[in-house]
Amino acid sequence: MTDEPAEANESPQRSEIVDDGRETRETAVAWGMRRPRGRVTPRSRWRLIVLQVLVISLVATLLGRLAWMQVDEGGQAAAAVDSRVRDIAVPAPRGLIYDQAGRVLSTNRPATDVLVDRAVLASQPDRGASVVNTIADFTGTPAATILGRMISCSEPNAGTECFTGGPYEPAPVALDVSVESVMDLIENPSRYPGISVRTRAVRDYNHDPGANAAHILGYLGSPTQSEVESDPTLHGGSLIGRGGIESAYDDYLRGQDGIQRISLDRTGITGDLLSETTPVTGASVVSTIDAQLQATVEKELADAVNVARYRGYPADSGAAVVLDVTNGDVLAAASYPTFDRQVFEAGLTDEEYAVLTGDDQPLLDRVIQAELAPASTFKVVTATAAANSGYSLDGIYPCPPAYNVGNQAFTNYESAPYPPLTIAEALVVSCNTVFYKFAAEMYAADGGLEAKPDAVEAVANTAKAFGFGSLTGVDLPGESPGRVTDRARKLSDYEELSAAYCERAENGYPEEPDPALAELYRQYAEEYCRDGDTYRVGDAINQSVGQGDILVTPLQLARAYAAVGNGGTLYAPHLVKGIVGPDGKVIEETEPEVVGTLPDSPEVLAYIQSALRDVPVRGTASSAFAGFPLNDIPVAAKTGTAEVANKETTSLFASYAPADDPKYAVVVIITQAGVGGELSAPAARKIYDAIFGVVDGQADPSRSVLVGGAPEAGLPAAVVQP
Amino acid sequence: MTVTTTAPAPQRPVTRLKLANDVKRTDFVLVGAALLLSIIGAALIFSATRGKLIAADQDPRLFLDKQMINIVIGIILGWAVSSVGYRTLRASAWWVYGAALLLLLLVLTPAGTTLNGIQAWITLPAGFSLQPSELAKVAVILAVALVLTQLGPSGAADADVRPRLRYVLLALIIAGVPVLLIMMQPDLGTALVIVATVFGMLAVSGVSSYVLWGMVALAGLAAYGVVQLGMLDEYQIDRLLIFMDPEADPLGAGYNTRMARLAIAGGGVFGYGLFNGPTTQGGFVPYQQTDFIFSAAGEELGLIGAGVIILLVGVILWRGVRIALAAPDRYGRVMAAGVVIWLAVQSFENIGMNLGIMPVTGVPLPFVSYGGSSMFALWIGVGLLTSVHLRSVRQR
Structure with a gap:
């Protein structure tokens, strides 16, 4: 309330003098009133006038706001999402995944879900608490879980299972409750406002002949909030791979x-169907995998x-992979x-989530995501590099127990000392x-520590030509590139x-509980800080046998050996042979994709092929292939044992x-498991069996x-309609 | 000039004349605006409720008929009050106040009925119920006006004397007790309306502006303390805050406002027409016949109809202020001002919350919203204003 400060000091006497009829009449006339008879005192009069002004401004405010909303904002409101109409998604049946012979790997089965309409719940006096309890009673789903799934992901207290759909x-x-348990909800919907039951198709994974193929096939999940926002075809109830x-x-x-547009009635449960688009069944995928x-x-x-x-x-x-060397399947x-x-x-469940995200990392697809030292299996690369650098394939080279450079001795690991050998031997x-x-020697020829500008870096470049250190282009998400280290890298x-290592060299690893290990790490950090940029002869030597700074994925290794086998062609590996529409018409058929050629001359390749043929016969894999009909089916192979x-x-x-x-190319790699010839080789042999x-x-x-x-040459006849 | 008779005019004709004059002198603009609002309100209530009632297999006219009865009873009460006169009522202000306190206490006992989390009703036979907090508004106005116009022993009835501090404090206590009782229901909206009304009455009664500002500062501090100490339920804070961003929680506290605003915005200039608003007929606005009746007006009657409601409210307030200005005595002025401020605060809060510029508190829109006790109190208020008006006109 406003007031004039001077007035506050007015004495009652003065007021009475002022408060005569004339003053009152003037005020009254000023405010458009018939002449009032009451003696209005100045203070009261002023404050009533303030009230009068307030009344006018309140009315003006409300009228202004009303006009703004109805005239100006009206158009916006009409364009905004109309909450009296609801779009209900009719899930499209997802396409199937077949194996290369036309057997089903992933199909659908019906599952029953219970849904809640949060708008209806919000208007209930208890904010839906009784509805939640009802659903918990029927389905056995804990009330806390139900509440967690009701919370919109956009809210600050959203949990891992929050709802990504619109309000x-x-x-x-x-989810996926038994139909029997919710029969009453289905039959008496009017008794349970806000609750609905829907049937949807879910993936059914239990098929003969018992292949799991979890990493290849993947699974389905709800889209994230950002995926829903960026893709108009997605909604909260969508399932995506x-x-x-x-x-x-x-x-x-x-x-x-499909979308059913429904006008809602006053209960918000059901309404008239306004329009409908029918769902379009997804196309099926024929995998190259043989179940x-x-x-x-x-x-x-x-x-x-x-x-x-x-x-x-x-x-x-561990990882094991079988490739078709003729096309990369x-x-x-x-x-x-x-x-x-x-x-x-x-x-x-929390328990399942803990296992899936635990130290064992079961979700990791080690075939394409594990980066491992290839060890001796890498020697085909070094042999190629040596041959291309002028070392004679007919030459005889010494195989001492240790190779000395300066005061450093690099020892044989896998083999005993031999008399001088050919490269093949x-x-x-x-x-x-x-x-x-x-x-x-190749390192020295490149200039050693002071690399010449024309350094060929034969081993590293040959490794890259074998497809290491870069993505294979396999049609699966999340592939790792591996790593090939040359001088530039x-x-x-x-x-x-x-910077990080030098800081560690200074401060050590106080978080490491084992002081000996901590000191070891620190020494390594100090060394790296000092001359980590130097490509030393030890690096070159280690890399020549697939140790040190060379890491490959099992799929890269399999593809390299497939290329050695098929005459030098590097294919992009594929997991899908083709796409077939729901009507059985072929939508797409995968063609073999050549992405490179090995840098081997036919002579060098033939030389290496012949050497690899001997490995199961009399080399490091001979015991694993004992009894295998190598005369009918010769196997070219290389074992490896990587030190970590x-x-x-x-x-x-x-x-x-x-x-x-x-x-076929077969690769088996198992970490922390001993010698290649004693474990992975026998496993691969059984695969060949x-x-x-x-x-x-x-x-x-x-x-x-x-x-x-x-494997079938083309798409299996069983899934294709002519 | 001939002397026809020496006998004085008989008593009866004078009374009849007085009554006839009273009817003639009634502020028909004020009463007419209130009546028009009541009728528009009844129509909107019918529109907003018949669908739900049909769906529930009940008489679609249930709310309409009850509201019509409420209006008739209200008018009778108003007429009675204006006939009795506010000066007579002033004498019994303490009785009215005491009765209101008793009812407010009674409603907190198991005799009270809880609706939407607020224990504010006493159930009466024949489907009627009483909401003491509505009647308490009138009682507080009568009693506070009485205290604020007690000028002390010298009794210079109309001098521009500010009320003595002890009477200010007494007024605050008189208002405070029912406010506390109402907050225990808990009905924050009604409590705030009473607080604002009493504050306005203090101002009009001539309390020093320093005291008034000091009270504003104290209230601010107290509000801060209440929020900090968690004395309000979470939903009350939610509702107070949500009006600033109704989209933040479209299904929680913001749902009502969102729906109301959607309905109003959809109405446009001419509206969908009575019984044709999709949001209103679809029953999407919760509590539409009470707190959100204005949204039905906005949607179905459009800018024109809803604007008329605002203007009618404005007319009532305008006439009310005029009556207060012309009041023949301090009691009449402060009391009339109290009624006007009560109507103004409640109207602005209710329409404002429908328009999304005020927080959501459950106060009805005067004369328009469904509710018996509110309607009775409002017409009693009209009766009080009329009574002050009649006296000032009669004295002319």
Whole structure:
């Protein structure tokens, strides 16, 4: 209230003098009033006038705001989402995933969900608490879980299972419940306002012949808030692929959800159908995977892990992959440890979530995401580099127990000392020192520490030409590139990392509980800080046998060996043969994709091929292939045993067969599991047994896990309509 | 000039004349505006409720008929009050106040009925119920006006004397007790209306502006303390804050305002026409017949109809201020001002919250919203204003 300060000091006497009829009449006239008889005192009069002004401004404010809303904002409101109309998505049946022979890998089955309409709940006196309890009673889903699934992801207290849909979209709160448990909800909807039950198709993963293929196929999940916002075809109830083919080919598989536009009645439950678009079934994907072979590979990998563990190794992870060397098709790919895709369907429990995100990293697809030292399997690269650098394939090279550079001794690891050997022999028996010599000499020729401008860096560049250090282009998400270190890479890494390492050299690793280890790390950091940018002869020597700064993925290794086998062609690996529409018409068929050629002359390649053929016969894999009909089906292979700091060795085996007319490349890698020839090689041999139907030393195509003894040439007839 | 008779005029004709004059002298603009608002309100209530009632298998005219009865009772009460006269009522102000306090206490006992989380009703037979907090507004106005116009022993009735501090404090206590009782229901909106009304009455009664500003400062501090100490329920703070950003929580506290604003914005200049507003007929605005009746007006009657409601409210307030200005005595002036401020605060708050410029508190729109007790209190208020008006006109 306003007032004149002077007035506050007025004495009653003065007021009475002022307060005569004339004054009052003047005021009254000024305010358009008939002459009032009451004696209005100045203070009261002023304040009533203030009140009068307030009344006018209140009315003006309300009228102004009303006009603004109804005239100016009216258009906006009409354009805004009309909450009296609701769009209900009718989920499109997702396309299926077939294996290369036309067997189903992923199909659909009906699942029943309970949904709540949060708008209806919000208008209930208890804000929907009784509805939540009702659903919890019927379905056994904990009330806390239901509440968590009702909270919009845009709210600050949203949990991991928050709802990504719009405010007027019903939120699914109990997933994949039994129909019997919610029968009363289905039959008496009027008794349960705000609750609805819907049936949707979910992935059914349980098929013969028991291939899991979790990493290849992927699973389904709800879209994130940002995905919903960026993709108009997605809504909160959508399911999209996560990982594997489900993700890479989601656009094909998902189809297009139908939309029922419904005008709501006053209860907000149901209403008249205004318009409807029918859902479009997703297209099906034919994978290159063979379900039988995949099951076999998964089993052999798991068995090998168990054998290693029986032998006392941790054997914490592994990967096995089978490629078709003629086109890059991935026939089987197993990653260990794996997971059960089914757990994603009913919503993860905390326990399941903890396992999936735990230290074992079961979600990691080690076939394409693990970066590992290739060890001796890399020697085909060094041999090629040496041959291309002028070392004679007919030459004889010494294989001493250790190769000395300055005061450093680089020892043989896998093999005993041998008399001087050919390069082929060195591959067969896996003599390291022969390759050390090549590497050290090529390093010196490049200029050593002071690299010449024309340094060829033969080993690193050959490795890149074999497809290492870059993405293979496989049609799965999340592939790792691996790593090939040359002088330039070493320099750029140093620029990036030196600051951190120099700081560590200063302060050590106080978080490491083992003081000896902490000191070891610190010394390494100090060394790196001092001259981490220097490409030293030791780096070159280590790399020559696939150790040190060279990391590959199992798929890269398999593809490199496939290229060695097929005459030098590097294919982009594929997991999908083609896409078939719901009507059975072929939408797309994958063509083999050549992405490179090995830098080997035919002579060099033939030389290496022949050397690799001897490895299972009399080399490091001979015991694993004892009893295998190598005369009928020669296998070209290389074992590897990678040393990893502070860990058990990685067991590697890379191969292709038949060596005289290569068709399959098989790679098995198990970390912390011992020697390549003793673990991965036997596992790969069993995979070959299965492919070629080897029983009692006899190959029999009719016993092959592949129907007809080989993968289908094109798309399987069973899924294609002419 | 001939002397026809020496007998004085008989008593009866004079009374009749007085009554006839009273009817003639009534402020028809004021009463007419209130009546028009009541009728528009009844029509809107019918429009907003018949759908729900049909769906519930009930008589669609249920709310309409009850509101019509409320209006009739209200008018009768108003007429009675104006006939009795505010000076007579002043004498019994303490009785009215005491009765209101008793009812407010009674409603907090198990005799009270809880609706939407507020224990504010006493159920009466035949489907009627009483909301003591509405009647308490009138009682507080009568009692506070009485205290504020007690000028002390010298009794210079109309001198521009500010009320003595002890009477200011007494007025605050008189208002404070029912406010506290109402906050215990808890009905924050009604409590705030009474607080604002009493503050306005203090101002009009001539309390020093320093005291008034000091009270504003104290109230601000107290509000801060209440929020900090968590004395308000979370939903009350929510509702107070949500009006600033109704989109923040479209399904929680913001849902009502969002729906109301959607309805009003959709109405445009001419509206959808009575019984044709999609949001109103679809029953999307919660509590539409009470707190959000204005949104039905906005949607169905458009800018023109809703504007008329605002203007009618303005007319009532304008006439009310005039009556206060012309009041023949201090009591009449302060009391009339109290009625005007009460109507002004409540109207502005209600329409403002419908328009999204005021926080959501459950106060009805005078004369328009559904509700018996509110209607009775409002017509009693009209009766009080009329009574002051009649006296000032009669004295002319």
